[in-house]
Amino acid sequence: MLVLQSVTMASMERVLTGDVKSHGGSQVLVRGWLHKKRLLGGLNFIVVRDRAGLVQIVLQNEEEVEKLRGMQIGTILSVTGKVVEEPRAPGGAELHEPQVTVEVPVADESPIEIDKPLSHKPENLETLFDNRVVGLRNLKEQAIFKVQAEVKEGMRRYFRANDFMEFNSPKLLPGATEGGAEVFKLDYFGKDATLAQSAQFYKQIMVGVYERVFEINPTYRAEPSATTRHMTEFIHLDVEMGFVELEELMDVAGNMLRSVADDVWKNQEPQLNMWDATKPVVPGTIPRLTMAEIHELYTKATGTSTIGENDLRPDEERWICEHSGKNLGSDAVFVTDWPAKDAKFYHRVNEQKPEFAERFDLIFRGVEISTGSMREHRYDVLMKQLKEKAGGDPEHPGFKYYLQAFKYGMPPHGGFAMGLERVTEKMLGLANVKEATLFPRDINRLAP
Amino acid sequence: MLVLQSVTMASMERVLTGDVKSHGGSQVLVRGWLHKKRLLGGLNFIVVRDRAGLVQIVLQNEEEVEKLRGMQIGTILSVTGKVVEEPRAPGGAELHEPQVTVEVPVADESPIEIDKPLSHKPENLETLFDNRVVGLRNLKEQAIFKVQAEVKEGMRRYFRANDFMEFNSPKLLPGATEGGAEVFKLDYFGKDATLAQSAQFYKQIMVGVYERVFEINPTYRAEPSATTRHMTEFIHLDVEMGFVELEELMDVAGNMLRSVADDVWKNQEPQLNMWDATKPVVPGTIPRLTMAEIHELYTKATGTSTIGENDLRPDEERWICEHSGKNLGSDAVFVTDWPAKDAKFYHRVNEQKPEFAERFDLIFRGVEISTGSMREHRYDVLMKQLKEKAGGDPEHPGFKYYLQAFKYGMPPHGGFAMGLERVTEKMLGLANVKEATLFPRDINRLAP
Missing domain, CATH: 2.40.50.140 (Nucleic acid-binding proteins)
Structure with missing residues (x-):
């Protein structure tokens, strides 16, 4: 033949x-x-x-x-x-x-229709994913991942143009260091190893080397529940830059989002049209609101009081994006002034307002797509925070080398991370992050 | 401050x-x-x-x-x-x-010199890697990974220009499917999972979708020994294309290598000079030699007979590259006509010469940097080979979905893979693949 x-x-x-x-x-x-x-x-x-x-x-x-x-x-x-x-x-x-x-020749009839749009209703997603190998031959499914490739390339294009070095950090680590139980463990020639739940420590280490760095790589979370937002394996954009302060960091995250949207709408129009996708409005400066301001606005508008809460409710995230779209000319919002007491040990506390960490969340079309923060760069303060907040042993190989970077000089720096699948989902207007994943992995799914 | x-x-x-x-x-x-x-x-x-x-x-x-x-x-x-x-x-x-x-301020004296070239002698590599976090601040170390970023971008540039879709396949898999014991196992919510030792099955599945695909992602091998060639985690370029035959596949691999070398030498000259790197000679068509021909040439030249052997010896790989550089105008050589009996179940056997698999190795500057082959694309033949060669259960979730792609139509196709670190090593003239790895992982090393 x-x-x-x-x-x-x-x-x-x-x-x-x-x-x-x-x-x-x-x-x-x-x-x-x-x-x-x-x-x-x-x-x-x-x-x-x-x-x-x-x-x-x-x-x-x-x-x-x-x-x-x-x-x-x-x-x-x-x-x-x-x-x-x-x-x-x-x-x-x-x-x-x-x-x-x-x-x-093919003798068997396809288990899923190739020629018509496939159902993405929540109740049909498992069928969609079970038949992924053949279903991806559907042009409308293909379109999702053409857009995703463009999102990824758009990210890289932005960072290359702004002097960021691309790197790869290891995903096999000597221990869970960032806290949280959501890590996969494995036997590594008789030693305990874990799969990286973020590139956090490595990207900070790399600031000491190249000042501005990014990587786009798989990341692992042993998330115990199957939701529309979470997977056990996903592709993470990790960004970190030195000699920066919080405002500039937000500018970089916002400019990147706008640049990616521009690239996608310039280069993937036929694919976007298949999904009736509308271009997001991302202004030159994305509105910055404190969490307290959002609680206040939300409480006033909905009658449900969230004042004093230490996080945003999912409904509040959706509401603030709608509000911003209508009144502030932006489909994205930065949320600032997060409580210092919930901060991670590597977050920098705001010197002027010590009750807050220098952190932001970027909410886009109703969902948090990125968290960023300034990092504590002073060796002595970081050591103190590690012991107080994370109960960490500075000699543990999971911390030891990270701390070395600070011992030998780190500038003020900060960074953020973003899930590639979540950005793709929101660009196309999908409802579940798994729809924007070729072969999704969650608590129930390890194949195809 | x-x-x-x-x-x-x-x-x-x-x-x-x-x-x-x-x-x-x-x-x-x-x-x-x-x-x-x-x-x-x-x-x-x-x-x-x-x-x-x-x-x-x-x-x-x-x-x-x-x-x-x-x-x-x-x-x-x-x-x-x-x-x-x-x-x-x-x-x-x-x-x-x-x-x-x-x-x-920094109070402590650096454990490793930042300002002078660091020793890469075999006996000093452990010190180099132990102090990697600080040692990377050395400009000559930095240069390695600037070249690596260019190699990676050069690969992507080539594949984008030739109509290949970039994708990400999962690294968490339901079982070891390609054979070999070199897999890391982990507990996945009570089920057995393994870390991908290659993107083989997924890239083939994706040929059924996009015809031409590539990914550049981490790959895991539980390699039981520490050598200058092997690591447990490395970055793999995985390429697969449909409607192709072996000769064209070799052309693509060779053209890519040449294109990457051109990009690196065009854009990274200062970094290359730090390592006294010389540009590789990669002609329009890289010489193709059968394994038997190489055995014959080597035996004649060295007096050591390898005639009849089913693989190339490391020394033979070095020798044939030197020979090719001197006599054939190429620092790279394709080795063809590999024994069918050693082929993997997904390799296609040569119809004209059934004792051989349609496979090539690409040897570059003395080391194998890529293996490629035509894949068996006929469902019935593949099923037969799976049962005979790999003893595989077609209903195992590690095989089932892969086989689906073939059941519902796959064209003649083939592909190859290449280690990013190994290519970087050879471009710069380093002696150990770990020197071209930011944070190497082997049987003895899991940190930094």
Whole structure:
């Protein structure tokens, strides 16, 4: 089956479906997956899919039609034919008088429809993910991950342009250091190891080396529950920069978000249209509100008092984004002035207002997509906070090397992190982060 | 210490060391790490490091010299001064009449020299890695990872230009599927999980979706021994493409290597010079030799017979690269015609020569940097090979979904993989892959 059967075909170069129209009037060879089949007797046609998209092929010759009898969607075909303009066909042209070669036949009917939009209703998600391998061949599913690749490339483009070094930190660590029980443990040649739940320590260490750094890498959380927001494995953008203060750090996070949205809307329009996605409004300066201000606004608007609470409720996150979209000209909001008592040991406390940590959350289209903060950069203060807040042993190999960076000089610095899947989800208007994940992992799902 | 003490300074914008020269005659503010200090009484000067490089500062005023007494390398400084051209200084200019502010003092002397090249002799590598956090502040160490970032970006640039989709596959898997015992196991909410030892199955699945795909992600091998070639965690480039045959696949791998070398030598010259790196010779078509041909050449040249062996010896790999460099105009060689009996179940057997698998190794500067092959794409043949070769259960969740891709149609396809660290090592002429790894992981090392 590997040998192309027609002499004409063997001597022809493959043309991608996206280029078919430009060969109007000529004979071309296309190769791809049987994507759709309508053999109705009167009007027979098939659609072939390749990496560039789709092409429609009109079958008149009964001999060609017969070759396709019993062939299921997914069958690998080579087709030669004459290019005829047809405004109603995908790509604006179709093949006539085709000669079809079945390269690889498919006997089984696909368990999931390839040709129509797949249901993303909450009750259908498990079916969607169970059939992911085949379901991704659906163009609308493909679109999600084309957008995701653009989001990732857009992030890198922004950071490269702003003098950030890209690096890779290890994900196999000698112990859980940031606190929290949500770590995966494994046996490492008889020693205990954990999977990194963040790149926090490494990106800070790297500030001591390159000043401005980022990585985009897998991150692991043994999240004990299956929600629309959480997964056990996800792709994390981790950013850290030296000689910065909180305001500038927020500028960088906001500028990056705007730059990514611009790139996505510039380069992925057909994919965005499939999802009816609307471009987010991200102004030059994203509004900054303190948590107390948001509690006050929310309480006033909804009658439900959140005043004095130490976090934002999910409903409050949604509300403040709507409020901001309507009244502040931004689909994103920075939340500042987080209680110092809930801060992590590496957070820097606000010197002027010691009840607050120098931290922000970035809320975008109703969901927190990023947390950032200034880090405590003074060795003695950091040691004190480590002992007081995290009960950490400075000699533990999980802390020891991190502390070295500070012992030998670290500038004022801060950073933030962002989940690639969550940003993709919000750009496209999806409801569950797993819809923006090729092969999601949660407490119940470890395959495909 | 966070408040800048001088009014002049507070109102000045920071200038990076790389831009100092362009401000000749003006007052500028630089901020960075104390990188070198010479307070000899007669000629006092310091060198400050920031993300752009170094700047030399000449101290005449005794008051300024006194501020630096007891300050160790790594101390964070702000310095204002007048820019004076000085061809012998780094960057071609230095600061005169400086006003120094100690932003963050460092009291301890660095455990490793920052200012001189660090020893990479085999017996010193453990010291190098133990002190990695501080040692990376050495500019020559930094250079390695600037080159690495360029290698990575060069790979992505090549694949984007050639229509490959970037994706992320999960690293948490439901079982070891590719055979071999070199997998890390972990408890996943009461189930057994393993860390991915390759992206093999996922990249093939993705051929069914996007036809041409790549990912650059961490990969895990529980390698039981510490060598100069192996690590337990490394960054893997994984490439897979549909509608391809072996020759074209080798062209893609070779073109990518050449393209990456061009990018690195175009964009990282100062870093390459620090390591006296010489640009590899990678011709338009890299020589292809069968394993038998190499055995014959090697046996003839060295008197040691390897004829009939089923693999290349490490010494043979080095020899064939030297031979190729001298006689074939290439620092890289493709080795073809690998024995079918040693092939993995997913390799395609050569139909014309069934004793061989359609596989290649790419040997570059004496070391195998990539293995590639055509994959068996016919569902029935693949099922047969899975049962015969790997003894695999097609219903195991580690195989089941992979097989789905084939059941519903896969074109002829193949791919290859390449270790980012190994390519970096060979570009720079390093001797151990760990030298090209920020924080190496092996059987003995899990920190920093």
